[in-house]
Amino acid sequence: MGSEAAAVVPSSLVQDSFAELEKQRELLTCCTLLWKELSHHFSTLERGIEIKSEALRSKRESLDASTRRTLDSLRRRELSIDGAVDLVLAKLDERRTAAVQALAASSAEADELDLAGKLRSFCTKMDFSGFFDLVVAKRKEVELLRSGLPAALGDCIDPAKFVIDAISEVFPVDKRPVKSPNDLGWACVLILESLVPVLADPELGSARPLVTRSIRERAREMATEWKEGLEQHGGIESVKPPDAHTFLQHVVTFGIIEKDDKNLYRRLVVSFAWRRQMPKLAISVGLEDSME
Known part of the structure; x- marks a missing residue:
């Protein structure tokens, strides 16, 4: 009876089944490759974002340091103005006296x-x-x-x-x-x-x-x-x-x-x-x- 049941299965149906299985296998393979490509793409994007973020952090730190130096320089300039004026005035008096003596x-x-x-x-x-x-x-x-x-x-x-x-x-x-x-x-x-x-x-x-x-x-x-x-x-x-x-x-x-x-x-x-x-x-x- 079993052999008779197997005999009644058309060979075309078996071939169609194998063909369908092959299509499914190819589809799975394609999906797997696509998943790998997408994974690699997103990994690359992630690394790129990390590199750019690090570069931005570095630039921000550099800018902060430059800003601090500039502000410090401005404070020093402001504090030095009075001293510079006093120094110039003192030197001016000395130079004027020396000039009078030299002319004499x-x-x-x-x-x-x-x-x-x-x-x-x-x-x-x-x-x-x-x-x-x-x-x-x-x-x-x-x-x-x-x-x-x-x-x-x-x-x-x-x-x-x-x-x-x-x-x-x-x-x-x-x-x-x-x-x-x-x-x-x-x-x-x-x-x-x-x-x-x-x-x-x-x-x-x-x-x-x-x-x-x-x-x-x-x-x-x-x-x-x-x-x-x-x-x-x-x-x-x-x-x-x-x-x-x-x-x-x-x-x-x-x-x-x-x-x-x-x-x-x-x-x-x-x-x-x-x-x-x-x-x-x-x-x-x-x-x-x-x-x-």
């Missing part, structure tokens, strides 16, 4: 002074022309100049104005009626470098030079004139290394660094990277990220 000294006494004494004499009398001529004439004694200039400039009634007046004959353009073949950029750089510690805020240091608004604007006008001259004479490719160095030191010394000029600063630094002071100037004008 005879020319014979001035001739007997050594190099440091002569520099200080010119500074106390605010004789920027004689001062600049002396610096240029003593190029062979550059190390003595470098050591004596900061103290001498400290004797000026207005050091920032004195230096601007001193270098204005040759920077941003050479205005001398008879131009010597010697480049005087080295003298400008030396004087500007020596002015940095003189202008430094007693609390914040050279990060905030003590310069009056009128002098800062005059320094900014000089920098603008130099940039305009640069464009008129063929760009960076035609500029002399001492001139580029003077410009960069000028904007650093007087605290007139412009964000819009960062590309210009970068190109100048790269073009004259072989000069010894360029790495320090690059940091001073805000290019430390470009040097990493």
